[in-house]
Amino acid sequence: MAATRLAKDCSVLTIAGSDCSGGAGIQADLKTFAAHGCYGASVLTALTAQNTTGVKDVYPIPPSFVSDQIRCVLDDVETHAIKTGMLCNAEISAEVAKVLAEYKGKGKLPPFVCDPVCVSTSGHTLLKEDALGVLFDQLFALATVITPNKSETELLLKTSGSPMEISTLDDMLQAAKKLSSFSSTSVLVKGGHLTSSLQEVKDLVAKNPGLEIIKQNILDENMEILLVAFESEMTSRELVVDILFEHDGRTTVFARPRIHSTSTHGTGCTLASAIACGLAQGIPLKDAIANASLYTHIGILTAQPIGRGHGPLNHLHSTNLATVAQRTKTNPYPFTYFLIQNTREAWKEYVEHDFVKQLGRGVLAKERFVHFIKQDYHYLKYYARAYGLLAAKSSSFTAIASATQTIINIINEIGTHKAFCETFGVTEQELEHTAESTATAAYGGYLINIGLQGDEAKLIMALMACLLGYGEVGLWLKKEANQPNTWVTLGGNPYKKWIEDYSGEHYQGAVRIGIESVEKLIVADHPSPARLKEWQEVWLRCTQLEKGFWDMAMSLAN
């Protein structure tokens, strides 16, 4: 199932009718493209006034306006797959075939899924009978695959002068072979209107060696624990079976449980569009169909009731809402921005703390600063140990090395810290013998707790408030010091070295590495809402604990 192109780099074009109620037609197609992460374009062949109860009216678009639209798309948007649906009448069918043949002639026709839509789920004719010949003569041979259902297959075989009724899997296989031969392309005959059993599938395989079966959402051997644990349609004996006969003769049977649901409006459009998304990505036909069948199957399974009749599938089951904006060149730090922006008040109380302001003015009482640096000595031990836990939780040498380098930096800074303390008359012995304050214990304990409880990512979150906050304080004080008539005093400020350290290149380099590691987390492992909430809580808690640390210094609390 290896794709050669990422979904986000694929454009897929549908040429089909509109279903204003949104469940079928180009609406279902565009939703399916979006649900696969592909860019969608859509050319309209006809409009319908319809809803889940049926088609009220059809309004065909002039053929020349259909081809104008096709040219507009194919001449400008690099297109990686095309899907056709309702073509309404012979004139539109011929026009579409003519334009696609033209692009084929220029070597510009991408993989093409032709869904020969003839009749709506509700029974309304969507293709005039005289168009069937056009499909055969002009359109099918351009297609990578055609995807008729049972009645469309019967109608097409009748048109080709080889009528047959389809009531068994064997009939389906024979019909697929005939249709492939008449249409010169691969054929997927869809069995949604037949009911089969696993035994019938096995019999078919026994009779046709080389035939491959792909079973989907079927509880199979070695799944006794799931079989007994619930009674559901996964265990049902009623299967829906589609048969793919590829033009080179390979045959594949796709089997899945039948779902008893009225949410089947637009199933055919959805399947064909999902196959087109697979082909656009370079996935081989058989695998593209397997993926598309499962996507459509789950779309029916997870549908919510909409409208009073046959409701639409749930097209969006394959996507989740993102929680953090994408990282881009012009917005490289969306997650750090998000964290700060969403905890603005707590962050401001931390980085613009009175302690910081008094320190900037050089008026902070020495005893408060001394209380702070003594406790900081204890805190740094916790902080280093937490990076030890981070190393233990890392899964790459790069990550282990990065955590370890931080510990080495902290150990080195402890040397500077001691020297700095001495300038304030605090000896190493005094540092070691200072009792740990409640604020220090709370913060240190929290780091170790997170380090034991959570994974690498959560621990990184816990370590960031300290790293980034001191960086912010350093830069802020430095910036303010450079303003005219500044309130910050550097000359004669006993804390000048402290300000210079945190605003200096060495520390700021570490801040940038920290921000990078936070942003990389999000790209590598986009969090669910629950996980993001957890991370935000950790960040907020540490921000508050940082503020508490400076509160402690100001009140000289133990």
Place this chain on the structure above:
Amino acid sequence: MAATRLAKDCSVLTIAGSDCSGGAGIQADLKTFAAHGCYGASVLTALTAQNTTGVKDVYPIPPSFVSDQIRCVLDDVETHAIKTGMLCNAEISAEVAKVLAEYKGKGKLPPFVCDPVCVSTSGHTLLKEDALGVLFDQLFALATVITPNKSETELLLKTSGSPMEISTLDDMLQAAKKLSSFSSTSVLVKGGHLTSSLQEVKDLVAKNPGLEIIKQNILDENMEILLVAFESEMTSRELVVDILFEHDGRTTVFARPRIHSTSTHGTGCTLASAIACGLAQGIPLKDAIANASLYTHIGILTAQPIGRGHGPLNHLHSTNLATVAQRTKTNPYPFTYFLIQNTREAWKEYVEHDFVKQLGRGVLAKERFVHFIKQDYHYLKYYARAYGLLAAKSSSFTAIASATQTIINIINEIGTHKAFCETFGVTEQELEHTAESTATAAYGGYLINIGLQGDEAKLIMALMACLLGYGEVGLWLKKEANQPNTWVTLGGNPYKKWIEDYSGEHYQGAVRIGIESVEKLIVADHPSPARLKEWQEVWLRCTQLEKGFWDMAMSLAN
């Protein structure tokens, strides 16, 4: 920003033109609805043959077919918001206004965003001038908000006999006030075609007390670390400003950095649709606009080049592809199914191991079984300790209790284990003094490693292969025993009790609880592809270690 309705329960209808190239019109609208998780319906007023280089041709739909479509949707699909875009001409505008007024009369008009599209990004007229009067006289008063850009605002004010040119924020505010008074609704004047600065915004606020500013993606105070870390458009002085004048007089200014990009095709459609999604969810207008602005802004920021002209936005930035199917009533265990299905071979080698088959036949050499139960005794100590780690990693009393109960169960089973061993002549002392085999050390060590390295979820993954696999073996042997001419022997089988234990209600109850906890993980915290891969690897590794454990028993390896 509290929503009163979940996005997935919202249907939004767009009434607009088609852009076959997919960047604007109902295509942009449907993509925006999908990107917000809302169901989308779309009524076509006109088709365009266009691409990123411009509009080649316009094909209006007969007014009566437009109203037929609207009725089809509103009579069948419960609709939570409506958005109108290109209405093409006076006749279509009047028809849309008439039908919407009719539903308003019946109390059935949901919140309605009217985007008075007049001219395309590329300069093509999309609304004939004679339609402007219709908008004023019949449509605007039905709307919750209208969203003209600078030139549309100028055109509308000219039509209303009060012409003015807009070149400053102050002009925008005055224009919004006038237009709101003339149109009897709230007005969002979009300033995408003007460039403003933060100073201008501040001046506007100074002159207009009570005006609220919402700044988005603007690096602000207390973000020095982000300001220095990169030079980008987030730090640019050029802002784009929109002004909302609500009909009750409240005024809000939305400011964000200008992005220099050609990917702006369909910006207006996208914004109006995103606002409609917010209103559908019951989000207040101001917050719905703030969300929609940011969504559109990031859509431009993350756009990939498509076409040769003004390319479309990236509508899908707000979604990620889901990794595991949704849990439904008829498919309650999609994740367990996924795990087993995707490791079929390893799983089968484990649960259908020769050890199991010989045990089922009752022919397993006693020394092999004894080797197994001796090592199992050691293994269960690791297993219990791993649940201890799970308790330590849990964040709710329920989870702590569940992990602890499992430990108690294991301790109790150790009693049974000893008694069982005695029937095979193995004493407790012998159990304690048996040297740990390499297979046991590998498996036990792996559990403890995962327990220390990862979070709760990853550890649960590691604990499942044992729990579920023995459950599978028990059920399989029991099921096979009940087949006619079965190969499984229960009568006289020395291992009958073992089979009965694992197939019995007590153990199977634990299996069901385990499956539930795995499935709940996915619902509560849908994994990213990276996380899912990690989980799958843990599951696979443990499956292999389980097989290795039985290999060890068969080969009597130490």
